[in-house]
Amino acid sequence: MASGTEVRVLAVRNAARSGAGRLPSWFADEGITLVEVDGARAPDRPDGWAAVLLLGGGFLPDDDARAPWLPAQRALARRAVADGVPLLGICLGAQVLALAAGGTVRGAHGEPERGSCTVALRAEAATDPLFRWLPRRFPVIQNHRDQITRLPPGAVHLAANEACPVQAFRLGRCAWGVQFHPEADADRLLRWDEAALAGEGLDLAGLRERALAAEPASAAAARALVAAFAAVAREHAGSRTGVAAGPENAWNGARPPG
Template sequence: MERVRMLVVEPSEIAPVGRLGEWLGAAGAELDVVRAPEIPAPSALDEYDALVVMGGGMGALDDLDHPWLADVRALLSAAVSRQLPVLAICLGAQLLAAAAGGRVAPVKKGPEVGTLLVAKRDTAADDPLFGALPLTPDVLQFHNDEVVRLPPSAQLLASSPACENQAFRVGICAYALQFHVETTPDTVLDWAESMPEAASTARPGQLDPEHLERFHAELAETWEPVAERFVRLAATPLEQRRGTRALPMA
């Protein structure tokens, strides 16, 4: 497989691409990482095989305080129009939803925080990224907002009791994950320290260092193969992505 180039947008320094970047690189991707407010124009996508957008502490529509959010949404909209593979995490997922015609709002039940599970929907069974996942994969949750209405072209892939729209696909290859898979224990502990009100909603013990170490080892076993499949998707010609839900063998 030829090496693929991916543009990675980090809206905030507190939410780096982290282990996800390591997994993508190990699978054969070359990452160009940019951090807000330096957001490339949509025309920059001509040079890339995929787009990755990470999380951050701001809201997806907080344009007054962060005017560059409109640039990220424009980038995501262009990627969807081009049928370029997208992987959008947490805030990135909300930005993708907003860019494609969905709606984002605060979580009705309050922040969703902790080492939790999501449940695959039946529609994910033949999806290139989600099909091989366990029925209830482990994920790390740390968010105040959620996607309350999916974009018109979206396919729901996973849900949780607190937030229905945990993972979805827009079009044929733009993926949104409301949860985190890229974190390290230190990242989560930093979030808990800087956002104590949200962290207090986690169940007892879920943000303890020892628990986070064990949890992240299991997280890698589940989600590193998904990163590998995303690299393969990015390397697959557009005509083949349109014609089948299966990916070529590595």
């Protein structure tokens, strides 16, 4: 981008405890300002933004009674896809994208995933603008019991694991959904409810220990994903202003690992 041109990305926060985490500092490293807003204040169109992030939350993507801003968020997701505005949906945000585009999401489906879990890339990821930079297998932070059970028509399935087959997908040219949490580090588990996890037969101390052990690899994969998405956002911002995001700005001087 040209010097002095601010690249701004909208982050929609669906729950007070499901904010952007480490993403603002990572986007700042990439020369991008992340603007976080509550779901109730978010627009239903992506106009004026270089990209959009849809963050997590503890409800289903069509739970409009509990979260009355969800219809506008689904409209925002549909419009971003239609207009070619880069979008990254995280956990609930991925489910919002899938549902808005004609996929299916089921509540309390399959095995809950909590703490550090491993996901594996599918063959389709080899040419994806984001996922081609990631290792074939990498650890991530998970915290969900709802799942995308059918992808929208035309979606590209990018990553999976046994507990949750849809871990990542792309819709259109530049909209992605990930079931896992690249914004969350191992310290996020310090805020989790030990009694609730015990009710699921899980030991919070053990979950924390495993997440801390996996943190270096988890952070590296998440950082590469964010760097790749930031490059897509800069490219889109450049196309709107007529200024190309030249190679001197790509990846903020360092390419993600291959």
